[in-house]
Amino acid sequence: MPRVVKEYDERYAEFLDVAQRLFYQKGYDQTSVQDIIQAMGVAKGLFYHYFRSKADLLDALIERMADQAVASLQPMVNDPTLDAQTKLHRFFDSTQNWKLANKAFMLELTRVLYRDENTLMRTKIARAGVERIAPLLADILRQGVAEGVYDVEHPEESAPILLELGQSLANAMVDVLLNPPAAETDLEASLATLERQVRAHERAMERILGAPPCSIVMMTTEQLRAWFT
């Protein structure tokens, strides 16, 4: 194998890029170190020159993903011209619409991530998401309390609760999405159940925030049905 020398940072990023692509395609467990170095055209030892273990690479990758997520939300949260309710609404709506716009990719990714063997990667992503995004959400909550539209005693501690509520709803969606009922009538029944779950989550969130009923829309009926067409 020809020897190609690169700078540390460039090589490091290359490992993360290739690993991310392969992990998204095949999952963490199903991607061997052999697969990664083969895709890069380098030798095994080089991998362990940059990472102490395969798990170490996963941690580094998720750290980078979390950084990117925070960076994409930060401007909106800091925008002084928006009120808290608008920010919270965008919080849900923009990510929801982005996912729907990339529906095919998201479905494929979900199918991979929700396999048993990828539980570690899925859990790490979820946890990093909550940990890093909670402070941003807490800012929105505090703003809402100051504006008098929310009533939350512990914004800092309530933010992660709300985010986990959101992930709980996402999990319920994925359950149906990955095991779609065969018959038409069964699908309608599942959609009705899902709709009730969405509403239950919305009511829960409103009450935690001290916001009036039906003031929060995490997902519209149209957005929900759009996933199943």
Place this chain on the structure above:
Amino acid sequence: MPRVVKEYDERYAEFLDVAQRLFYQKGYDQTSVQDIIQAMGVAKGLFYHYFRSKADLLDALIERMADQAVASLQPMVNDPTLDAQTKLHRFFDSTQNWKLANKAFMLELTRVLYRDENTLMRTKIARAGVERIAPLLADILRQGVAEGVYDVEHPEESAPILLELGQSLANAMVDVLLNPPAAETDLEASLATLERQVRAHERAMERILGAPPCSIVMMTTEQLRAWFT
């Protein structure tokens, strides 16, 4: 190796018993099929005569654990002499006290289960717990609505939300429990944060239930501090 023939059910239960003991001691990934058959004094092939894979054994084991958990809660939930508030209080208090009574074992088990390599097992246990126990909790919620002490629009869909809220609090506890601050002052700070998290979860739960503030106690200050002495 001497050949010992047993009946199917007996051997099957023996596999589950030995696997549970080893998984609790060393974790799922760190327990090899070799470890299990060695502890039983049987050959490799026998394992695959009873289970299609190692993952299959884990599923069977967790199924059995969930059955036992439901069976231990069922009588209390069905007791017609108890009101809903009493049932919900026992729901938390009895499990909390049982865990504290078996503190040493629970700490050891937690240290194992919360290792990265055991994420699959931990997640499966949590998920099976929510799925199987949610119907029981939903019964309590419906009873509470009938008694006029709770105000929940969707009891069936709210039950899993409350259970996940409980697990979210448990995770926060474990975070501190497994990474105890070195200095005395740091520990006090962590305990204060933890206390706020407990209160935030209690307030969230009360509001979801439509119950008055401070009517729910998931964990007393004494119970919380008891974990750190």
Place this chain on the structure above:
DNA sequence: TACTCATTGACTGACCGTCGGTCAGTAATA
């Protein structure tokens, strides 16, 4: 300025132990 030469660190690839899983065959039971 041109030439050494030691040091650094990116890089190679053969090798290792362990793992989950297979399968052809054996012995006990009904």
Place this chain on the structure above:
DNA sequence: TATTACTGACCGACGGTCAGTCAATGAGTA
């Protein structure tokens, strides 16, 4: 005799190790 609980040698793949290669860098010297 048919069934089935059971054995154990064997397999390929995996994560990880390590002794050694080689290109670039820069300080010391003529």
